[in-house]
Amino acid sequence: QVQLVESGGGVVQPGRSLRLSCAASGFIFTTYGMHWVRQSPGKGLEWVAVIWYDGSEKYYADSVKGRFTISRDDSKSTLYLQMNSLRVEDTAIYYCARGGSETHGICSLWGQGTLVTVSS
Amino acid sequence: DTVMTQSPDSLAVSLGERATINCKSSQSVLYSSNNKNALSWYQQKPGQPPKLLIYWASTRESGVPDRFSGSGSGTDFTLTISSLQAEDVAIYYCHQYYTTPWTFGQGTKVEIK
Numbered sequence: 001q002v003q004l005v006e007s008g009g010g011v012v013q014p015g016r017s018l019r020l021s022c023a024a025s026g027f028i029f030t031t032y033g034m035h036w037v038r039q040s041p042g043k044g045l046e047w048v049a050v051i052w053y054d055g056s057e058k059y060y061a062d063s064v065k066g067r068f069t070i071s072r073d074d075s076k077s078t079l080y081l082q083m084n085s086l087r088v089e090d091t092a093i094y095y096c097a098r099g100g101s102e103t104h105g106i107c108s109l110w111g112q113g114t115l116v117t118v119s120s
Numbered sequence: 121d122t123v124m125t126q127s128p129d130s131l132a133v134s135l136g137e138r139a140t141i142n143c144k145s146s147q148s149v150l151y152s153s154n155n156k157n158a159l160s161w162y163q164q165k166p167g168q169p170p171k172l173l174i175y176w177a178s179t180r181e182s183g184v185p186d187r188f189s190g191s192g193s194g195t196d197f198t199l200t201i202s203s204l205q206a207e208d209v210a211i212y213y214c215h216q217y218y219t220t221p222w223t224f225g226q227g228t229k230v231e232i233k
Contacts, residue, residue: 105217
């Protein structure tokens, strides 16, 4: 079954760290770029980060640059998002998404998301 | 950053009627190398993750009903639902992947009149 399953969300205090994971199955993980996209409660979508299929390129939204790090472990078909120096405004559902076969830019498959709440 | 502006913010359409959503980017998203527009559309129903509908501005994703179509080039794009069905009630987002940071529009909520 082709799917993405996120984990690692929870409640964390401002300034602390959290690592999200996204387990991929049912497709060849190493042939796809992977994204993180977030959605604050009741708000729209915000693209967060992307990593190329081979890990050679990584790009970030300005709002998380320098604080978040995207990475992948191809041996485990797993995507990660290390989130440091968390802020209240980072509160959101975090979705991982698979890139497209023609371009890294699209999000062709989405997970159900994991909720991160940053609060004191 | 490339700003994506959708209009309207919401619209109500009768079943079987046409729904049209516009998306304008603050800069062109047309790749000169392949003459394709790096613009996609997503549908998000309540309580669900988004779903890819259209990419390269007009290419329908596999399995997406043909009542959904995308058009436009450069900075102005349109998503059209030719005959609105009850299951199309959702929020629709445009997204540019021409230049990082990739950005989404604010979303357009489609309801039944």
